[in-house]
Amino acid sequence: MTSPIHNFSEIGKLKTVLLKRPGHEIENFTPDMMPRLLFDDIPYLPKAQEEHDYFANTLRDNGVEVLYLEKLAAEALDAGGAELKDKFLEQMLTESGYATGATHDALKEYLASMNNQDMVNKIMEGIRKNEIDFVPTDLQSMAEDGDYEFYMDPMPNLYFTRDPSACIGEGLSINHMTFAARQRESLFNQIIIEHHPRFANQGVHVWRDRNHSTRIEGGDELVLNDHVMAIGVSQRTSADAIEDIARNLFKDSNYDTVIAISIPHNHAMMHLDTVFTMINYDQFTVHPGILGEGGHIDTYTLTPGQGEGEIHIQHKTDLKETLKDALHLDDLDLIPTGNGDPIIAGREQWNDGSNTLAIAPGVVVTYNRNYVSNELLRQHGLKVLEVISSELSRGRGGPRCMSCPIVREDLTK
Numbered sequence: 472m473t474s475p476i477h478n479f480s481e482i483g484k485l486k487t488v489l490l491k492r493p494g495h496e497i498e499n500f501t502p503d504m505m506p507r508l509l510f511d512d513i514p515y516l517p518k519a520q521e522e523h524d525y526f527a528n529t530l531r532d533n534g535v536e537v538l539y540l541e542k543l544a545a546e547a548l549d550a551g552g553a554e555l556k557d558k559f560l561e562q563m564l565t566e567s568g569y570a571t572g573a574t575h576d577a578l579k580e581y582l583a584s585m586n587n588q589d590m591v592n593k594i595m596e597g598i599r600k601n602e603i604d605f606v607p608t609d610l611q612s613m614a615e616d617g618d619y620e621f622y623m624d625p626m627p628n629l630y631f632t633r634d635p636s637a638c639i640g641e642g643l644s645i646n647h648m649t650f651a652a653r654q655r656e657s658l659f660n661q662i663i664i665e666h667h668p669r670f671a672n673q674g675v676h677v678w679r680d681r682n683h684s685t686r687i688e689g690g691d692e693l694v695l696n697d698h699v700m701a702i703g704v705s706q707r708t709s710a711d712a713i714e715d716i717a718r719n720l721f722k723d724s725n726y727d728t729v730i731a732i733s734i735p736h737n738h739a740m741m742h743l744d745t746v747f748t749m750i751n752y753d754q755f756t757v758h759p760g761i762l763g764e765g766g767h768i769d770t771y772t773l774t775p776g777q778g779e780g781e782i783h784i785q786h787k788t789d790l791k792e793t794l795k796d797a798l799h800l801d802d803l804d805l806i807p808t809g810n811g812d813p814i815i816a817g818r819e820q821w822n823d824g825s826n827t828l829a830i831a832p833g834v835v836v837t838y839n840r841n842y843v844s845n846e847l848l849r850q851h852g853l854k855v856l857e858v859i860s861s862e863l864s865r866g867r868g869g870p871r872c873m874s875c876p877i878v879r880e881d882l883t884k
């Protein structure tokens with residue numbers, strides 16, 4: 472059986488990718504909601520959609536099949552029939568704070584009356600109180616958030632499809648995410664994997680599901696080759712989750728090495744892929760801001776230990792040496808974001824200058840606004856496909872964050 476998921480590297484020719492076209496959810500909020508929703512500004516939707524279509528077309532023009540999360544989710548619900556729709560709605564309402572009660576019932580009736588695509592879109596966009604003809608009478612609605620405009624918050628971060636799940640080999644992780652603003656997102660990925668005809672019952676391994684209290688996000692999960700992963704210890708991914716997924720991979724897959732890389736825990740560098748990406752067999756982007764004195768950074772190489780489920784950990788502080796050892800390379804090229812200039816690097820990293828998406832070895836998609844980093848990549852021999860980025864960048868994610876590779880060709884060397 473050919474697996475519908477096949478992703479054994481960061482750089483193999485990209486064949487199939489999962490995107491989410493930004494919808495009303497990216498403008499359905501006010502400035503005071505931005506910190507909680509993990510946004511730094513409110514994008515102008517028509518322009519953001521134009522930019523996203525440009526990104527999708529750039530991928531298509533390079534032979535990539537583009538799948539859309541919102542469409543797959545509705546198709547999965549169509550395939551699962553009324554029973555699945557009910558189960559999904561119950562779960563989504565519970566995770567939105569309405570396990571039972573009159574508000575639960577009113578929201579469920581409202582959503583259940585829609586066809587699956589409209590319902591999926593509506594859940595993603597958020598539900599305002601003025602949309603439903605219903606006056607809540609429970610204490611929480613009356614006493615705690617009577618003035619709050621929403622029953623269900625929008626999910627503006629959905630266009631960063633990288634994070635709620637991550638394809639690794641012929642399986643994936645479906646992630647328990649860190650902040651409430653994003654935790655419901657991976658429910659869409661779960662129903663797609665379990666019920667969409669393209670993925671269900673095809674032997675796809677779930678290396679780690681979303682039913683955990685420890686946290687991991689796809690922006691931290693880098694598939695370096697067919698047996699080595701790098702995973703960020705970051706604001707969004709905890710060390711215990713890394714040990715957990717490493718244990719599962721060591722047990723049931725060919726993965727035998729997980730390099731945990733400690734990065735600063737802050738909003739600008741929330742995931743490893745905002746500061747470090749693999750773009751060729753021996754080339755990486757690195758934001759100089761993650762390197763300490765003497766270029767040092769804490770890395771922990773996890774490999775299977777002697778006993779069942781045991782893990783051996785080796786601590787190193789030289790990123791280049793760690794990567795050379797794990798990838799069996801004589802040398803490698805770490806390309807500094809913004810050419811290492813502290814102002815340019817800080818500015819371009821903020822706008823995702825390190826967040827490159829490789830669509831083949833040495834071929835990357837980047838935001839056009841990061842012109843210093845882009846020029847440097849070209850000087851280092853890479854082919855750079857620039858995409859427009861005024862509005863999309865306001866959500867703090869770039870081309871790697873906006874894409875979840877599902878199928879890549881295997882590497883030839």
Ligand SMILES: NC(=O)NCCC[C@H](N)C(=O)O
Pocket residue numbers: 508509510628631633634653689690691741742744745866867868869871872
């Ligand atoms: N992989 C990534 O770095 N994704 C970008 C996520 C940005 C989003 N506003 C967030 O804070 O989660």
